Amino acid sequence: MAEKLFGKAMKRVEDPRFITGTGNYTDDMTLPGMVHAAMVRSPYAHARIKKIDTSKAQAHPGVLAVITGQEMKDAGINSIPTGWLHPGIKTPPHYAITFDKARHVGDIVAAVIAETRQIAEDAAQLVEVDYEPLPAVSLGSEALKPGAPAVHDDVPDNVCFTWSIGDKEAVDRAFASAYKTVKLKLRNNRLVPNAMEPRASLAQYHKASDEYTLWTTSQNPHIHRLLIAAFIMGIPEHKLRVIAPDVGGGFGSKIYQYPEEIIVLYAAKKLGRPVKWTARRSESFVTDSHGRDHETVAEMAVDQNGKITAVRVDTIANMGAYLTTFAPAVPTYLYGCLLAGTYTTPHIYCHVTAPFTHTTPVDAYRGAGRPEATYLLERLVDVMAHELGMDPVEFRRKNLIPPDAFPYQTPVALQYDSGNYEANLDKALEMVGYKQLRQQQEEWRKQGRYMGIGVVTYIEACGLAPSALVGSLGAQAGQWESALVRVMPTGKVEVFTGTHSHGQGHETAFAQVVADELQIPVEDVVLVHGDTGRMPYGWGSYGSRSAPTGLSAIVLATRKIIDKAKKIAAHLLEAAPEDIVHENGKFMVKGVPDKAKTFFEIALQAHLAHNYPADLEPGLEATHFYDPKNFVYPFGTHVAVVEVDPETGKVKLLRYLSVDDCGPVINPLIAEGQVHGGIAQGLGQALLEEAVYDPEGQILSGNFLEYTLPRADDLVQIEHDHTVTPCPHNPLGVKGIGEAGTIASTAAIANAVMDALRPFGIVHLDMPYTPEKVWRAIQHSRLAQAAD
Amino acid sequence: MAEKVQIKVVVNGVEHHSEVEPRLLLVHYLRETLGLTGTHVGCDTSQCGACTVHLDGQAVKSCTLFAVQADGSSITTIEGLGSVDKLHPVQEGFWEMHGLQCGFCTPGMIMAAADLLNRNPQPSEEEIRHALEGNLCRCTGYHNIVRAVQYAANKMAGKVGVAADD
Numbered sequence: 001m002a003e004k005l006f007g008k009a010m011k012r013v014e015d016p017r018f019i020t021g022t023g024n025y026t027d028d029m030t031l032p033g034m035v036h037a038a039m040v041r042s043p044y045a046h047a048r049i050k051k052i053d054t055s056k057a058q059a060h061p062g063v064l065a066v067i068t069g070q071e072m073k074d075a076g077i078n079s080i081p082t083g084w085l086h087p088g089i090k091t092p093p094h095y096a097i098t099f100d101k102a103r104h105v106g107d108i109v110a111a112v113i114a115e116t117r118q119i120a121e122d123a124a125q126l127v128e129v130d131y132e133p134l135p136a137v138s139l140g141s142e143a144l145k146p147g148a149p150a151v152h153d154d155v156p157d158n159v160c161f162t163w164s165i166g167d168k169e170a171v172d173r174a175f176a177s178a179y180k181t182v183k184l185k186l187r188n189n190r191l192v193p194n195a196m197e198p199r200a201s202l203a204q205y206h207k208a209s210d211e212y213t214l215w216t217t218s219q220n221p222h223i224h225r226l227l228i229a230a231f232i233m234g235i236p237e238h239k240l241r242v243i244a245p246d247v248g249g250g251f252g253s254k255i256y257q258y259p260e261e262i263i264v265l266y267a268a269k270k271l272g273r274p275v276k277w278t279a280r281r282s283e284s285f286v287t288d289s290h291g292r293d294h295e296t297v298a299e300m301a302v303d304q305n306g307k308i309t310a311v312r313v314d315t316i317a318n319m320g321a322y323l324t325t326f327a328p329a330v331p332t333y334l335y336g337c338l339l340a341g342t343y344t345t346p347h348i349y350c351h352v353t354a355p356f357t358h359t360t361p362v363d364a365y366r367g368a369g370r371p372e373a374t375y376l377l378e379r380l381v382d383v384m385a386h387e388l389g390m391d392p393v394e395f396r397r398k399n400l401i402p403p404d405a406f407p408y409q410t411p412v413a414l415q416y417d418s419g420n421y422e423a424n425l426d427k428a429l430e431m432v433g434y435k436q437l438r439q440q441q442e443e444w445r446k447q448g449r450y451m452g453i454g455v456v457t458y459i460e461a462c463g464l465a466p467s468a469l470v471g472s473l474g475a476q477a478g479q480w481e482s483a484l485v486r487v488m489p490t491g492k493v494e495v496f497t498g499t500h501s502h503g504q505g506h507e508t509a510f511a512q513v514v515a516d517e518l519q520i521p522v523e524d525v526v527l528v529h530g531d532t533g534r535m536p537y538g539w540g541s542y543g544s545r546s547a548p549t550g551l552s553a554i555v556l557a558t559r560k561i562i563d564k565a566k567k568i569a570a571h572l573l574e575a576a577p578e579d580i581v582h583e584n585g586k587f588m589v590k591g592v593p594d595k596a597k598t599f600f601e602i603a604l605q606a607h608l609a610h611n612y613p614a615d616l617e618p619g620l621e622a623t624h625f626y627d628p629k630n631f632v633y634p635f636g637t638h639v640a641v642v643e644v645d646p647e648t649g650k651v652k653l654l655r656y657l658s659v660d661d662c663g664p665v666i667n668p669l670i671a672e673g674q675v676h677g678g679i680a681q682g683l684g685q686a687l688l689e690e691a692v693y694d695p696e697g698q699i700l701s702g703n704f705l706e707y708t709l710p711r712a713d714d715l716v717q718i719e720h721d722h723t724v725t726p727c728p729h730n731p732l733g734v735k736g737i738g739e740a741g742t743i744a745s746t747a748a749i750a751n752a753v754m755d756a757l758r759p760f761g762i763v764h765l766d767m768p769y770t771p772e773k774v775w776r777a778i779q780h781s782r783l784a785q786a787a788d
Numbered sequence: 789m790a791e792k793v794q795i796k797v798v799v800n801g802v803e804h805h806s807e808v809e810p811r812l813l814l815v816h817y818l819r820e821t822l823g824l825t826g827t828h829v830g831c832d833t834s835q836c837g838a839c840t841v842h843l844d845g846q847a848v849k850s851c852t853l854f855a856v857q858a859d860g861s862s863i864t865t866i867e868g869l870g871s872v873d874k875l876h877p878v879q880e881g882f883w884e885m886h887g888l889q890c891g892f893c894t895p896g897m898i899m900a901a902a903d904l905l906n907r908n909p910q911p912s913e914e915e916i917r918h919a920l921e922g923n924l925c926r927c928t929g930y931h932n933i934v935r936a937v938q939y940a941a942n943k944m945a946g947k948v949g950v951a952a953d954d
Contacts, residue, residue, distance in 0.1 A: 246890075
C-alpha cells in the first residue's frame with residue numbers, strides 16, 4: 001500500500017511556479033485589447049461633491065472614458081450590500097463611486113479608463129472635483145459624541161448598531177460581591193492587513209454571449225459573483241464568471257466586495273474592451289478594509305479563592321465609513337462570544353457600540369474579533385494575577401476549564417466541543433523552562449536588565465460554521481462548503497473545492513488527504529479552486545474554515561466515490577458489493593486478494609460502461625455539501641520572552657514558543673508555517689503597526705515608510721510543538737490553524753512587555769509598544785518615583 | 789509626453805533593444821514591455837523588495853530605477869536565476885524549507901538572498917535577517933525564509949540538504 005500521507009511534511013506542489021516567477025497573479029495577466037483604470041480618490045475624509053468636471057481628462061490623448069458615480073447610478077448599478085445584519089442595524093448605501101459626498105480619504109469619486117496605466121493615472125489628475133470640505137471624525141468615541149459630524153445623513157448619531165451578549169444583571173451582582181476587581185481601559189490599535197499582493201481586478205465582457213469574466217484578488221469568488229449578480233449589477237448569475245487566480249495573501253482583506261471590481265466590470269461592457277485595475281500600495285492603505293480599532297473598558301472580578309467570577313466588557317468598535325461584507329459579525333459574534341477564553345468564568349457580559357466614522361471601512365483581519373477578545377481577556381488575567389500576588393500561570397491554571405468538562409457550555413453562547421488546556425499549558429511551560437525563566441528574570445532585574453515573560457492560554461472558535469446557526473445570528477450567507485471529486489477514465493482525479501488557497505497550501509495538503517482516502521499516488525490528484533466556472537458553489541476561505549469545512553466536504557465526497565467503486569468492482573469480480581474491501585490501493589473480494597481491481601480499472605470501466613451493473617449510473621464523480629455541526633475550537637499556549645532597554649524603550653523579542661492544538665496535523669510543514677506567519681502578524685500589532693488617523697480623518701501612516709510591517713530582524717526562530725485533541729464532529733477531527741498564531745501572539749507579547757515594565761510600576765500601555773511610547777512611560781514612571 | 793529613449797539591455801542572457809519613456813520604471817519595463825511578470829510590485833515607496841532583480845550582478849529594487857538607467861547593463865530576474873529543471877540553490881532552499889506561502893514576495897526574496905550568498909557565502913542567522921530587512925513577507929514570519937537561505941548556503945558549500953537549525 002502507498003505510504004500514508006496524512007501527517008507527512010510534504011513539500012508543496014504549488015511552489016515550483018512561485019520560486020521560478022511563473023505564478024499567475026491577476027496583475028500578471030494581459031488580454032488582447034486590454035485597457036487600464038485609475039481611480040480618482042477623495043483627498044478629504046468628508047466633503048460634499050459640488051461638481052465634477054471631467055472635460056480635461058476626457059480630452060487627454062489615450063483616455064477612453066471618465067466614469068462618475070452619477071453615471072453608474074443612472075445605469076442602474078446599485079449600492080454594495082453588507083452580508084451580516086443585526087436587529088436595528090443601519091445600512092446606508094455604499095456606491096462603488098460616490099456622487100454626493102466623500103466619506104473617507106480614498107473614497108472613489110471618478111474612474112478614468114485609458115490605453116495605458118500611465119495615461120489613466122495622468123488623466124485622473126485632470127479630473128476637477130469641486131469639494132466642499134466638511135468636518136470629519138475618525139475616532140469611534142468621538143463619533144458618538146453629540147454634535148459629531150454625521151457620516152451618513154440618515155444616521156445622524158453615527159450609531160450603526162449596538163449589540164450585547166450575556167446576563168448583565170448576574171454580572172453586575174458578581175462584581176458587587178467580588179473579592180477583587182480590576183479594570184482596564186484599552187485601545188485595540190487599528191491595523192492595515194497589507195497582503196503583499198496589492199488588490200487587482202481585470203474584467204472582460206463578451207458581447208456575443210452577454211457574458212462577463214472577472215479575474216480578481218479574492219478569497220471567495222462565489223461570494224463576489226452572488227453579490228455582483230443578485231444585488232449590485234443585476235447580471236444574471238450564470239452570465240458572470242469570477243476567477244481568483246494565484247492570490248498573494250489575503251488575511252481577510254480579500255473577502256470583501258470592493259468598488260473597483262464593479263467599476264472594471266461596468267467599464268468593460270461600456271467600452272467593449274478588457275479593463276484592468278491594480279492598486280498602488282498607497283491605495284491599499286486607504287481602501288483595503290482595516291482591522292481591529294476598538295476602544296474598550298474591560299473588567300474582571302474574582303472571589304477569595306482566586307476564581308474568576310465575572311468579566312464585563314464595553315467596547316466601541318469603529319466601523320469606518322461604510323459596512324463591508326462581514327463587518328457587523330466581527331466585533332460581535334466573533335468577539336463577545338470568545339470572552340470565556342479557556343476559563344470557567346460563570347458570568348460574562350459584553351456590550352458593543354459600533355459607530356460610523358470618516359475612515360476606511362473596518363472588517364475582518366486575521367483572527368477577526370478573536371484576537372481582540374483574547375488580548376483584553378489575557379491582559380485582564382495578567383493584571384488580576386498581579387493584584388492577587390499570584391504567578392500569572394498559576395492564576396490561569398486555577399481557572400482553566402478542566403478536561404472532563406467537555407462539551408462545555410460557556411455563558412456567551414458557544415459550546416466548546418473538546419479541549420485539554422492544562423496538558424497543553426504544561427507542555428509549553430516545560431518546553432520553555434518557565435521556572436528557570438522566572439529565576440533568570442529575577443537575576444537580570446538585579447543587574448538592571450528588564451526581561452518580560454508573557455504567557456497566554458487561548459481558545460478560538462473557527463471553521464465557520466453551521467449555516468442555520470450563523471443565519472439565526474444575522475449572516476446573509478450559508479457557511480457549508482462544497483466539494484466535487486471527479487475521477488477521469490485514466491484514474492486521475494480532479495478535486496474541486498469551494499474554499500480558496502492564497503498561501504495556505506491547499507493544493508498540497510488537500511491532495512495528501514485525497515490520495516490517502518482513494519489509496520492512489522498523490523501525483524494523480526489535482527486540486528482546482530478559485531473559479532466559479534469550474535467549481536460547485538462554495539463560500540471561500542476565511543475564519544480558518546478550509547480544513548474543517550472544505551476538506552470535510554472533500555473527504556465525504558471521496559467516500560461516495562469509494563462506495564460506487566465497490567459496486568463496480570463487485571460487478572466485475574462477480575461478488576456482492578458488501579464483500580468488496582478497499583485495501584492496498586485495490587478493490588478486492590474480502591479474503592481473496594487475487595480477485596481484485598485497481599482504481600484505474602474501475603475508473604476506466606465507469607467511463608466505458610461496457611461491462612457494468614445495470615442499475616448503476618456510468619461515470620465516477622461525486623459532490624458533497626458539508627454543513628458543519630459546530631464551530632471547531634483550536635487552543636494552545638504561547639509564551640513570549642522579551643527584553644526592554646530602558647534607555648531607548650526598544651523591545652527586543654528574545655524567544656517565542658507556541659504549543660498549538662489544531663487536532664491531527666495534515667502537513668506539519670504547512671501548519672507550522674501558518675503558526676509562524678500568524679505570530680509575526682500578532683507581533684506586528686503588539687510592537688510595530690498602527691493605522692494612525694488625525695482627528696480630521698487623514699491617515700498619517702499610509703505607506704510602508706510610516707506603517708511598520710515586521711521585518712526579518714524583528715523576529716526570532718519560533719519554537720513550536722503541538723498537542724492533538726481531535727474535533728469530535730468532523731470526519732478527520734481537524735481544526736483550523738490559520739488564525740491561531742495571531743489570536744495568541746498579540747496578547748502574549750503584550751503581556752511580556754508589561755511584565756518587563758512591572759518594576760517601573762507600569763500596569764498597562766496601549767499597543768503598539770514603540771520605543772518612543774515605552775521610553776516615555778519609563779521616564780514618566782522614574783520622574784513619579786523620584787517625586788515620591 | 790516626453791520623447792522616447794532607446795535602450796539596450798541584456799535580460800536573462802537575451803539582448804533587448806527598446807524605446808522607452810524616460811519615466812518608465814525598470815520594474816514596469818520588465819513586467820510590461822518584456823512580459824517577465826515574475827518580478828512583482830508590492831509597494832510604491834521602495835520598501836517591500838518584491839521587485840528585486842540583479843543588475844550587473846548586484847541586487848537592486850527595480851522600482852527605484854528607471855529603465856533608461858539600466859541602459860547597457862545586464863539584468864537577471866527570477867526567471868533567469870534557475871528553472872524548474874535546474875533550480876538555483878536558493879530556489880531549492882525555499883522549496884525544501886517551505887520558505888514561501890502566497891509566493892508574492894518570493895521572487896524578490898530569492899533574488900535578495902542569492903545576492904547575500906554571493907557576498908557572504910556562510911552568513912549567520914543574524915546576518916541573514918539583516919540582509920533581508922529590505923524585503924517584506926507577510927506570510928511566513930521569516931522563520932522558514934531564514935532556514936531556506938541556510939539550506940542554500942550549505943548546499944552551495946557542498947553540505948547537501950542539511951537543515952541548518954535541525
